[in-house]
Amino acid sequence: xxxxxxxxxxxxxxxxxxxxxxxxxxxxxxxxxxxxxxxxxxxxxxxxxxxxxxxxxxxxxxxxxxxxxxxxxxxxxxxxxxxxxxxxxxxxxxxxxxxxxxxxxxxxxxxxxxxxxxxxxxxxxxxxxxxxxxxxxxxxxxxxxxxxxxxxxxxxxxxxxxxxxxxx
Numbered sequence: 001x002x003x004x005x006x007x008x009x010x011x012x013x014x015x016x017x018x019x020x021x022x023x024x025x026x027x028x029x030x031x032x033x034x035x036x037x038x039x040x041x042x043x044x045x046x047x048x049x050x051x052x053x054x055x056x057x058x059x060x061x062x063x064x065x066x067x068x069x070x071x072x073x074x075x076x077x078x079x080x081x082x083x084x085x086x087x088x089x090x091x092x093x094x095x096x097x098x099x100x101x102x103x104x105x106x107x108x109x110x111x112x113x114x115x116x117x118x119x120x121x122x123x124x125x126x127x128x129x130x131x132x133x134x135x136x137x138x139x140x141x142x143x144x145x146x147x148x149x150x151x152x153x154x155x156x157x158x159x160x161x162x163x164x165x166x167x168x
Contacts, residue, residue: 010050011050011053012048012059014046014047016047022073022074023040023042023078024079026080027039028121028122035088035102041157043124043154045152045154045155046152046153047069047135048151049168050150060139068135068139069131071138072134072135073131076115080114081114082100082114085120091116097110098110098111124162127154127162128152128154128162128163129164132151146168149166150166151165
């Protein structure tokens with residue numbers, strides 16, 4: 001078999017670019033019912049896909065991968081990240097504002113400054129999951145089912161990474 005048609009092995013593409021960063025505010029709960037103070041991070045994002053080589057001899061078009069991930073990351077940039085499925089954090093849209101309550105704490109944010117996410121907690125792991133699902137939803141109709149998996153990593157503090165790998 002010629003080297004051009006031998007697809008033995010596992011192929012993957014890893015993407016880590018300067019434009020895959022965002023700054024956002026959040027808070028999380030831990031140990032069941034402790035809510036940390038509102039704070040922010042300068043996040044970094046890395047993406048990886050695994051799959052066979054296509055007719056062009058690549059796993060995925062770098063530009064399509066980069067641009068799709070950059071659009072999702074941009075949705076998080078300069079936003080207040082709010083979980084909408086947490087049992088103790090109540091998020092309610094009220095016109096052009098969002099009211100957030102956790103026990104005695106209450107915050108009110110402009111709606112345009114908030115990204116309401118279908119997650120339980122705005123941890124790096126959950127953000128990675130949200131990004132991975134979004135990538136799969138956008139790219140699967142374009143490139144089909146030929147990939148094996150997608151993995152997204154979110155760095156919330158210069159070396160503190162949360163990852164999520166999903167089957168394609």
